[in-house]
Amino acid sequence: MAFSTETWVQAASFLGAGFSVGFGAIGAALGEGYAAGNASRAIGKNPAMGGAILKNMLIGQAVAESAGIFALVIAMLLVFMDVQGAPMIEAWSLLASGLAMGLSAIGSGAGGGFPAAEACLGIADNPPTQNALTTNMLIGSAVCQTPAIFGMVVAFMLMFMDWSGQPLWPGWAAVMGAGLSVGLAAIGSGVGSGMPAGAATGGMARQPGAATTIRTNMLIGSAVSQTPAIFGMVVAFMLMFVDWNGTPAWPTWASLLGAGLATGLSAIGPGIGNGFTAQEASAGIARVPESSSTVTTTMLIGQTVAQSTVIYGFLVSLILMFIPREASETMVAWAAPLSAGICMGFGGIGPGVGEGLAAAYTVNRIARDYEGVGVLLTRVMLVGQAVSESTGIYALIVSLLLLFVI
Amino acid sequence: MNATVSKTEGPSNLFVRQVITRALLFAVGGALILTVAGQAGWARGLALGGLASAANFLVMSWLLPRALDPAQRRGQAFTVVSVVVRFGLMAVALAVALSMPQRVTPLAAAAGLFTVQFTLLSDRFLGGRLLGTTSESR
Amino acid sequence: MAIEGADLVRAAALMGAGISMGLGAIGPGVGEGFAAGKACEAIGRNPKEAGLLTRTMLVGQAVSESTGIYSLVVALLLIFVV
Numbered sequence: 288m289a290f291s292t293e294t295w296v297q298a299a300s301f302l303g304a305g306f307s308v309g310f311g312a313i314g315a316a317l318g319e320g321y322a323a324g325n326a327s328r329a330i331g332k333n334p335a336m337g338g339a340i341l342k343n344m345l346i347g348q349a350v351a352e353s354a355g356i357f358a359l360v361i362a363m364l365l366v367f368m369d370v371q372g373a374p375m376i377e378a379w380s381l382l383a384s385g386l387a388m389g390l391s392a393i394g395s396g397a398g399g400g401f402p403a404a405e406a407c408l409g410i411a412d413n414p415p416t417q418n419a420l421t422t423n424m425l426i427g428s429a430v431c432q433t434p435a436i437f438g439m440v441v442a443f444m445l446m447f448m449d450w451s452g453q454p455l456w457p458g459w460a461a462v463m464g465a466g467l468s469v470g471l472a473a474i475g476s477g478v479g480s481g482m483p484a485g486a487a488t489g490g491m492a493r494q495p496g497a498a499t500t501i502r503t504n505m506l507i508g509s510a511v512s513q514t515p516a517i518f519g520m521v522v523a524f525m526l527m528f529v530d531w532n533g534t535p536a537w538p539t540w541a542s543l544l545g546a547g548l549a550t551g552l553s554a555i556g557p558g559i560g561n562g563f564t565a566q567e568a569s570a571g572i573a574r575v576p577e578s579s580s581t582v583t584t585t586m587l588i589g590q591t592v593a594q595s596t597v598i599y600g601f602l603v604s605l606i607l608m609f610i611p612r613e614a615s616e617t618m619v620a621w622a623a624p625l626s627a628g629i630c631m632g633f634g635g636i637g638p639g640v641g642e643g644l645a646a647a648y649t650v651n652r653i654a655r656d657y658e659g660v661g662v663l664l665t666r667v668m669l670v671g672q673a674v675s676e677s678t679g680i681y682a683l684i685v686s687l688l689l690l691f692v693i
Numbered sequence: 694m695n696a697t698v699s700k701t702e703g704p705s706n707l708f709v710r711q712v713i714t715r716a717l718l719f720a721v722g723g724a725l726i727l728t729v730a731g732q733a734g735w736a737r738g739l740a741l742g743g744l745a746s747a748a749n750f751l752v753m754s755w756l757l758p759r760a761l762d763p764a765q766r767r768g769q770a771f772t773v774v775s776v777v778v779r780f781g782l783m784a785v786a787l788a789v790a791l792s793m794p795q796r797v798t799p800l801a802a803a804a805g806l807f808t809v810q811f812t813l814l815s816d817r818f819l820g821g822r823l824l825g826t827t828s829e830s831r
Numbered sequence: 832m833a834i835e836g837a838d839l840v841r842a843a844a845l846m847g848a849g850i851s852m853g854l855g856a857i858g859p860g861v862g863e864g865f866a867a868g869k870a871c872e873a874i875g876r877n878p879k880e881a882g883l884l885t886r887t888m889l890v891g892q893a894v895s896e897s898t899g900i901y902s903l904v905v906a907l908l909l910i911f912v913v
Binding site for chain 1: 705708709750753754757758760761762765768769772773775776777780783784787788791792799803806807809810813814817
């Protein structure tokens with residue numbers, strides 16, 4: 288079954304386009320559906336504000352959809368890509384491009400639904416605040432689209448950079464790793480940026496006077512939640528820009544693919560976990576605005592600790608990419624690095640979410656009693672987070688064993 | 694209460710019309726400026742994208758009340774239908790641009806697809822007349 | 832490329848080790864974090880009971896850790912013993 292290179296590249300571009308717009312549409316539908324459901328509830332609570340609520344929902348959905356539109360653009364570019372004379376590696380880069388954009392659009396699309404939903408509910412509860420709520424919803428939704436922009440940047444680079452200089456093996460793994468790294472990492476960060484935007488908007492409806500304080504915290508929390516996606520993008524850049532010509536083809540492909548998976552997967556957990564923390568921080572500050580500095584500090588501490596597993600993933604990725612392996616045709620030679628990447632990748636998800644939850648409940652409690660128990664609770668939170676970290680450390684140990692002892 | 698929700702019309706037609714008019718103004722205005730600057734391909738692309746963006750917003754406002762169905766499943770199903778239909782619409786616009794790249798610059802069309810988002814954001818941060826004061830809540 | 836039987840088995844064992852530890856870390860990670868969060872919430876409501884609540888949290892986390900340890904043991908077995 289010998290197809291020409293051009294056929295493969297064309298097929299890959301169509302497949303990539305399918306992934307891109309398919310995942311992008313899923314993200315947009317998730318976010319918009321969530322907003323619509325809550326708008327229904329809001330109208331049920333306050334039918335008189337029906338018009339304003341629907342107007343607001345329409346605006347929110349239009350902005351939340353942006354990630355989906357990025358994905359559509361990438362998909363169409365892939366469909367119409369001119370594949371004459373493209374090298375085989377281009378097939379992989381086009382497929383990876385579609386994955387990078389599509390996966391990252393899931394997070395941003397879904398995350399954008401949270402602020403829209405909360406804005407609709409807030410308008411029902413407290414109609415005079417509607418302008419403040421709409422503004423905050425716009426800001427929050429827009430910030431939430433940033434991980435999708437990371438994905439789009441990498442997708443563009445994968446589509447348009449000249450890959451003829453890279454060898455097919457392990458080049459194909461480098462581009463796939465790059466696409467998966469940024470795409471997967473952006474899922475967590477997209478959702479994790481939307482959650483605090485939602486809580487902040489809901490909080491503003493309840494406490495309009497504290498709007499600036501709440502928004503500041505929302506922006507800080509969202510920004511930190513996006514860090515895992517940045518790790519993903521950094522690994523993607525490294526995989527794309529390093530010249531893999533000198534390395535032995537056979538085991539290196541597994542290292543590069545593993546490198547992409549290690550950071551990409553392990554970034555999902557901290558992204559979502561940080562989102563929980565920022566969400567509860569925004570909600571807490573909305574309840575008790577005076578607590579904002581204590582709550583923000585604790586939120587930052589909690590978020591930083593929760594990011595440790597993506598740092599482990601990044602470390603494993605660096606080891607996989609830059610410590611050279613000997614050429615070897617055995618199956619063990621490729622199974623070990625690939626397994627190490629998968630291990631650390633999945634292993635980063637659980638502790639990231641768990642530590643984020645721990646910090647979330649803590650800041651929630653601290654907001655209610657910020658002068659009293661702050662220090663005690665922070666200490667207990669750190670202990671609890673450290674214990675949650677343990678399975679992440681086991682995953683790191685197993686990864687390192689697979690990398691160095693085999 | 695349920696009957697009220699399923700009979701709710703979309704957000705006021707006035708608002709939708711205002712947004713679309715503003716968006717088309719931006720798109721056409723930008724296109725004119727680009728034509729004068731000698732970039733006819735970009736101008737056509739921007740205009741095409743802006744048109745698609747406005748059409749997308751219009752269709753979204755039509756399909757909106759159906760998505761608010763109190764029955765969760767049907768509401769969600771309708772959201773999916775809405776997304777598919779609208780993305781299909783925008784895909785057609787992009788396909789037109791991509792199939793004749795000499796006459797219509799595709800990247801301009803892609804940029805034009807964000808005209809409505811640009812309109813909404815710029816309005817909010819430069820005066821807020823469009824998105825209404827509290828007295829204009831209907 | 833003739834794949835040796837022993838080579839295939841070893842490679843499968845290594846993949847299994849990675850998958851075992853990777854997926855096995857998800858559950859305890861989320862569960863222990865949830866326990867820590869709830870403990871902090873309880874301590875916030877009742878600071879005098881901090882010692883008791885912290886101890887309870889640690890016991891609870893240790894129990895949820897068990898499946899994570901099983902995964903680790905299986906992973907190590909697959910790497911070193913099989």
